[in-house]
Amino acid sequence: MKFLLVDDHALFRHGLRELLCRLAGNHVFVEAENCAVALAEVSAHPDIDLILLDLALPDLNGLDGLVRLRELCPTTPVVLLSANENSHIIVDGLRRGAQGFIPKSSSIDEMTAALKQVLAGEIYVPMIGMVGRAEPPDENRTLTVRQREVLALLVKNLSNKEIADALGMRVNTVRVHVAAILKILDVENRNDAARVALGMGVANGG
Structure with missing residues (x-):
């Protein structure tokens, strides 16, 4: 290497x-x-x-x-x-x-x-x-509890259908949550959202 x-x-x-x-x-x-x-x-x-x-x-x-x-x-x-x-x-x-x-x-x-x-x-x-805490996020950019649950499963590379099955919701509802998450985190795709989620501690239930 x-x-x-x-x-x-x-x-x-x-x-x-x-x-x-x-x-x-x-x-x-x-x-x-x-x-x-x-x-x-x-x-x-x-x-x-x-x-x-x-x-x-x-x-x-x-x-x-x-x-x-x-x-x-x-x-x-x-x-x-x-x-x-x-x-x-x-x-x-x-x-x-x-x-x-x-x-x-x-x-x-x-x-x-x-x-x-x-x-x-x-x-x-x-x-x-x-690590030291970041500055408090803007209230309007804070993830909801449900969005954090979706994001935690997104980090595990689950599909929208798998997330829907795990959380007991419709696939279209998951799509809406994912779109909102990308906008709140200011990222373009699911992979970038997963990176940010790891930094936030969301994957560990933070």
Whole structure:
């Protein structure tokens, strides 16, 4: 596998290499100390399998960098790394297409588990209680109890019919709930809604 490590601290990149060497078999590392270099490396290495992106880069805000990377390589998973653990940042990153978020304060075991999950193709976010709370949502954008139930099942990749059967409602009613959820979360599709839901803790009944 080929990894792009984007962080302005060489020591942290070294630590990531050490962890990934334990988890991955054949591996190649490409490194960048800022977003400009990262964008150039992505253009030079279109076969990168995973990007680990620090949010606090010296030349560009990490979330803006995420958007730029997604434009260049829309199918390559990007995992965010940051010392800023506010859940508002996490949800915003997931909404913009990140595959996960790993706090820099994570222990070696926590980071190892997170990387394993990401390498398995899953989305990783820390438990909602491990991060700072986001700003209170606008009252008009808050999900109803029923919408949160639908979203929790949507995260499990259930179809509208399966959700309807599980919750005892009509399929058309589920469609209405899903459309409302996408609008409230400001996302375009079910996959993006699932990413945001994980950041919100909805999948765990949060």
